[in-house]
Amino acid sequence: xxxxxxxxxxxQTIFFLAVTGVVFLALQVSAAVFVYAERKVAAxxxxxxxxxxxxPKGLLQPIADIVKLVFKEELRPKAADxxxxxxxxxxxxxxxFAAFAPVPFGASTTFFGLLPEPMxxxxxxxxxxxxxxxxITSMGVYGIVLAGWASNSKYSLLGGLRSSAQMISYExxxxxxxxxxxxxxxxxxxxxxxxxxxGYYFGVIPKWNVFVLFPTGFIAxxxxxxxxVAETNRAPFDFPEAEQELVAGYHTExxxxxxxxxxxxxxxxxxxxxxxxxxxxxxxWHGPLIPEAYGWIWFLIKLFVLCFVYLWLRWTLPRFxxxxxxxxxxxxxxxxxxxxxxxxxxxxxxxxx
Amino acid sequence: MxxxxxxxxxxxxxxxxxxxxxxxxxxxxxxxxVEIMLNAVNLSFVAFGRQQGSVDGQIITFFVMTVAAxxxxxxxALVIALFRHRESLNPEAFTSLKW
Amino acid sequence: xRRGCSILGSDLxxxxxxxxxxxxxxxxxxxxxxxxxxxxxxxLSFFGLSGLxxxxxAPFVAVVQIIIYAGAIMVLFLFVVMxxxxxxxxxxxxxxxxxxxxxxxxxxxSALAAATLGLLAWAFSRTPGLGAGxxxxxxxxxxxxxxxxxxxxxxxxxxxxxxxxxxxxMVGAVAxxxxxxx
Numbered sequence: 001x002x003x004x005x006x007x008x009x010x011x012q013t014i015f016f017l018a019v020t021g022v023v024f025l026a027l028q029v030s031a032a033v034f035v036y037a038e039r040k041v042a043a044x045x046x047x048x049x050x051x052x053x054x055x056p057k058g059l060l061q062p063i064a065d066i067v068k069l070v071f072k073e074e075l076r077p078k079a080a081d082x083x084x085x086x087x088x089x090x091x092x093x094x095x096x097f098a099a100f101a102p103v104p105f106g107a108s109t110t111f112f113g114l115l116p117e118p119m120x121x122x123x124x125x126x127x128x129x130x131x132x133x134x135x136i137t138s139m140g141v142y143g144i145v146l147a148g149w150a151s152n153s154k155y156s157l158l159g160g161l162r163s164s165a166q167m168i169s170y171e172x173x174x175x176x177x178x179x180x181x182x183x184x185x186x187x188x189x190x191x192x193x194x195x196x197x198x199g200y201y202f203g204v205i206p207k208w209n210v211f212v213l214f215p216t217g218f219i220a221x222x223x224x225x226x227x228x229v230a231e232t233n234r235a236p237f238d239f240p241e242a243e244q245e246l247v248a249g250y251h252t253e254x255x256x257x258x259x260x261x262x263x264x265x266x267x268x269x270x271x272x273x274x275x276x277x278x279x280x281x282x283x284x285w286h287g288p289l290i291p292e293a294y295g296w297i298w299f300l301i302k303l304f305v306l307c308f309v310y311l312w313l314r315w316t317l318p319r320f321x322x323x324x325x326x327x328x329x330x331x332x333x334x335x336x337x338x339x340x341x342x343x344x345x346x347x348x349x350x351x352x353x
Numbered sequence: 354m355x356x357x358x359x360x361x362x363x364x365x366x367x368x369x370x371x372x373x374x375x376x377x378x379x380x381x382x383x384x385x386x387v388e389i390m391l392n393a394v395n396l397s398f399v400a401f402g403r404q405q406g407s408v409d410g411q412i413i414t415f416f417v418m419t420v421a422a423x424x425x426x427x428x429x430a431l432v433i434a435l436f437r438h439r440e441s442l443n444p445e446a447f448t449s450l451k452w
Numbered sequence: 453x454r455r456g457c458s459i460l461g462s463d464l465x466x467x468x469x470x471x472x473x474x475x476x477x478x479x480x481x482x483x484x485x486x487x488x489x490x491x492x493x494x495x496l497s498f499f500g501l502s503g504l505x506x507x508x509x510a511p512f513v514a515v516v517q518i519i520i521y522a523g524a525i526m527v528l529f530l531f532v533v534m535x536x537x538x539x540x541x542x543x544x545x546x547x548x549x550x551x552x553x554x555x556x557x558x559x560x561x562s563a564l565a566a567a568t569l570g571l572l573a574w575a576f577s578r579t580p581g582l583g584a585g586x587x588x589x590x591x592x593x594x595x596x597x598x599x600x601x602x603x604x605x606x607x608x609x610x611x612x613x614x615x616x617x618x619x620x621x622m623v624g625a626v627a628x629x630x631x632x633x634x
Contacts, residue, residue: 131515164530372565381532
């Protein structure tokens with residue numbers, strides 16, 4: 001037992017637990033922040049005010065939303081499959097939280113000399129991190145599909161079916177552009193991929209993967225970003241919950257905290273997709289001016305910019321038609337990603353990266 | 354960990370899969386049972402590969418997975434085609450060679 | 453990872469845990485009437501197997517197991533089950549055809565499954581060297597680089613043939629599931 005106690009009081013363990021706790025809380029807070037940001041950005045783009053009554057400039061609106069959701073009545077359709085109906089939002093939320101675990105968000109730090117050895121700012125340093133994230137994200141689809149099936153309602157079922165078809169289709173392009181970057185970096189570890197992006201070409205252009213082997217890195221970035229929007233079910237790919245066609249899609253029958261879990265999962269997925277894109281293509285925590293020890297500031301800046309792009313896309317682009325979505329994924333994105341993979345493979349061989 | 358443990362587990366899983374194929378009367382569950390058997394074999398491949406310190410066991414696992422994916426795609430397409438004709442997934446509904 | 457293992461005592465506990473998940477999941481697959489629960493139970497079983505692959509120091513296989521099996525193949529199964537909407541449409545037939553309602557085939561099936569297990573146990577009892585530790589003799593070879601090198605040299609032919617197999621499966625699936633114009 002003393003072994004366990006020693007392990008628990010080691011600075012490394014405390015640091016690890018602290019990082020885990022901070023990430024867990026930060027993800028939840030980020031969901032609240034982005035709910036507010038989404039409404040403010042939407043209002044800005046539509047020349048409205050947005051929420052402004054609760055608190056200064058409506059800043060306390062997310063808290064009011066949470067309070068409202070907690071006190072709502074929890075409804076369950078009579079014909080619903082009880083077990084799966086309850087399990088679906090939990091699966092969604094767990095997958096969303098777990099997907100962030102292998103994402104590094106800062107350089108190794110000794111935390112002002114409090115730790116005997118530098119520790120990574122990351123929950124779990126896995127050597128196949130990229131694949132683990134891919135695997136966990138692909139589990140998220142079960143939450144949506146099961147919600148659609150268990151609700152026993154036609155809108156939900158259609159939303160669930162659309163979601164499963166969409167996620168499978170876009171996962172291919174997603175995986176192909178991931179493979180491009182992993183091949184160029186020669187690693188599946190996100191930490192190593194980020195570290196390979198330190199420094200500058202010709203002293204000016206940062207050595208980020210967007211600029212690597214131009215234009216293959218940039219094409220991979222575009223494909224990854226597009227597929228990422230589709231994977232997180234955000235507009236213009238928000239078919240599983242297309243309001244005008246499906247009421248609210250897979251979560252039509254959900255209310256109260258179960259609905260809140262889906263909402264939480266959606267925003268956390270957005271943050272995770274942005275964080276992974278930052279690490280893979282935008283140099284992670286590397287950037288000018290700020291010293292490496294405070295690299296997480298750069299990471300956060302890039303993360304917020306990407307998230308803003310997500311919101312921007314949602315409020316400016318109209319939704320695709322369903323057949324257009326499938327044709328876009330299979331006939332344009334997948335061939336583009338595959339050719340890009342082959343070209344960059346040739347590039348890696350030729351330039352010996 | 355003795356290798357025997359992994360092989361015993363693999364054998365048990367294979368027997369469960371075989372029992373599923375023998376006992377069940379639903380085409381989808383039959384396909385799922387075949388997947389269980391394939392996975393049981395995969396486990397013993399990886400265990401042997403680990404004991405030999407080689408990657409061959411893992412590579413054969415990849416081939417099994419690819420074949421399983423192909424099998425699932427064709428098998429499910431067959432299930433859909435059959436269901437359209439008989440509105441049933443019971444293999445005993447499909448006794449005539451022609452309809 | 454290593455530290456976590458030492459905390460939990462040994463790999464044996466983890467092995468027992470993952471093996472239990474795999475076996476329970478598989479049993480649930482064949483014990484369910486509702487195919488959607490069968491599919492979910494199989495996914496659970498795959499997670500157990502994935503944990504076992506991690507214990508066998510094959511992390512790549514473990515992740516690929518989740519991505520391909522749980523993330524793609526099982527979604528396909530789920531999609532078909534939802535599309536056909538099986539359990540509710542012919543629930544009556546389900547009851548009639550469940551093995552417990554038809555004793556003779558069930559007995560025969562159980563006997564065959566027991567025979568499979570018996571045969572495996574018999575082969576087991578005659579095999580030497582089962583007590584040898586799985587990780588004792590040689591270091592693990594499991595890096596993605598090693599895997600790729602062997603896959604694209606020694607197994608090149610099999611790899612290329614697999615691509616043809618997948619193409620055939622794709623064409624076949626589309627041809628089979630397509631609606632015929634009358």
